[in-house]
Amino acid sequence: MKLLADKTGEQFLTILEEDGDKLVVQFISNEGLKKGQPFKDSLRSLLLVGWTHRSTSTAIGLYRFKQGYLEDAHVSFALHQLYPLGRKVKLPSGEIAQIASYANTHSDGYYMYLRNTSNQQLSRLKITPDWQLLPSTKLFALPYFPKPKTQQELDVISDYDKWACGF
Structure with a gap:
């Protein structure tokens, strides 16, 4: 599996076909699930807009796990990332x-x-590839709202705004 990652490292493209500079690529999730339709592009244009080659990711590890690779660093990385302590699995x-x-x-x-x-x-x-990771209750928790700022904190912010002159 050959991957490209965007600047943030959160989106991935898998290279389905490669002919010189011409590519057929498709978006995938970090679990290796294909999203959308494959499309044609050039490697030069993808690299120009910030996509980079990726040699390690949970998608690569999970792909290799489903292929049956054993004692593989990519697979160990993916399993540690995707199956953290405390999460529930079906x-x-x-x-x-x-x-x-x-x-x-x-x-x-x-x-x-x-x-x-x-x-x-x-x-x-x-572990088998058909284990289903269940959603985390912590990820669905209500957002944390901090306590109101003290007058001292507001004064520091105001002093900084005066010093920065609006920038």
């Missing part, structure tokens, strides 16, 4: 469990300890 059996350890590499695959949500029992399971 297993192929339909059971929901909470991640209790990071992915451990073994010669026959990647293993993780999970805590069953119903009986709180720990179990060691081999």
Whole structure:
């Protein structure tokens, strides 16, 4: 998998076909899921507007994991990023469990300890690509509103605004 990343490193293009400077590319998510339709462009124009080659990402790691690569640095990186401690996953059996350890590499695959949500029992399971990561409750929490600024903080801001003369 060949990837290009934008300036922010948040959007990815996968190179589907390459013929010299001419490319067929498609947007993908950081999990490697294709978005939109493939389109043609030139490598020179993409590099000119800020896209850069990317050799490590969760998309590459997850792609290699689904291909069956074992003991691979890209896969370990992706699994540690995509399956953090405390997140809930839905297993192929339909059971929901909470991640209790990071992915451990073994010669026959990647293993993780999970805590069953119903009986709180720990179990060691081999990670498979069909595990479904469930949304984080922390990501859906209401936004944090800071307490109002004190008069001292307002004075410092005002002094800075006077010094900066409106810039």
